[in-house]
Amino acid sequence: MDGLTATRLIREREAAGGLSRQLIIALTANALAGDREMCLQAGMDDYVSKPVTIARVRSALLRWLPAVRRPPAANPVVPVAVPVEATSLEASGPAPALSLPDLRASLGQEADVVIPVVLTSYLREGSKQIAVLNNIDQEFEVDRIIRIVHNLKSASAAIGLAGFSALCKETETLARAGDWAAARPLIRRLVADFPAIEKVVGEWLNQLPRGGAQ
Structure with missing residues (x-):
């Protein structure tokens, strides 16, 4: 549902x-x-x-x-969505589009508590998902692959890795369309790029106050 x-x-x-x-x-x-x-x-x-x-x-x-407990207004407020800046696949890659100071500023006063948890979770879950993608020649499960790429897309966008997220999005679009001849090379690129992503995110974690990672 x-x-x-x-x-x-x-x-x-x-x-x-x-x-x-x-x-x-x-x-x-x-x-x-x-x-x-x-x-x-x-x-x-x-x-x-x-x-x-x-x-x-x-x-x-x-x-x-x-x-919350009042009836909805006759003309509800429609918030203006803030679009993600367009990122071409040619320009995408492991380099992050958001610096640690920008990420901290976007999260406000909760940043030092939230960021270590989010980044640690991203590395842990991302490495598991990339391991599955790296093994698709042996275990090819369409629904699982699409779900993993979708999750990587959303998680990467959430922490400001716009280039990697854009690559995931293109991969997901091709996979959902059944164009595996085009999707497979992009999946291999995701696998190849992820070690650089791990390095960048790891460096972000090392810049955080030690107390925030507890």
């Missing part, structure tokens, strides 16, 4: 049972006006597009928390 369907069911149950309206905020990788409209028409209250930062989530919550 996707988020749109789940939201419709929740709204139907609220209406049928006379229940208080619950706040629902969409979190999506898409940043198109049509996607916002679909979310709002399904009954969602707000929309946050990836890459997500704590500041943007906080902003969305502050818009709605005081009004």
Whole structure:
């Protein structure tokens, strides 16, 4: 069940049972006006597009928390999605598009607590996912490969690795279209680029206060 369907069911149950309206905020990788409209028409209250930062989530919550138990406004506020800067595959690569100071600034006062957890998780889960991609000649599971590439795309975008995320996105698009002749070389490139990603993220971790990594 996707988020749109789940939201419709929740709204139907609220209406049928006379229940208080619950706040629902969409979190999506898409940043198109049509996607916002679909979310709002399904009954969602707000929309946050990836890459997500704590500041943007906080902003969305502050818009709605005081009004959680009130009926929706006749003309709900439609937030303007902040698009990710376009990154061509030719320009993409292991070099990060976001510096550690920028990442810390985007997360605000929680940065020193959140960043070590996020980066450590990225390295741990990313290495497992890359290991699977490195073995696709022996174990080729279409759904699993697409899911892994999708997860790498979102996780990389969330920490500012726009080039690597763009490469994942192109790989996912080709894989979903069944164009494995074009997708396989990109998967090999993801595997080849990831050690450099690990190095960059590891350097970020080493720049953080030791107390924040506990």
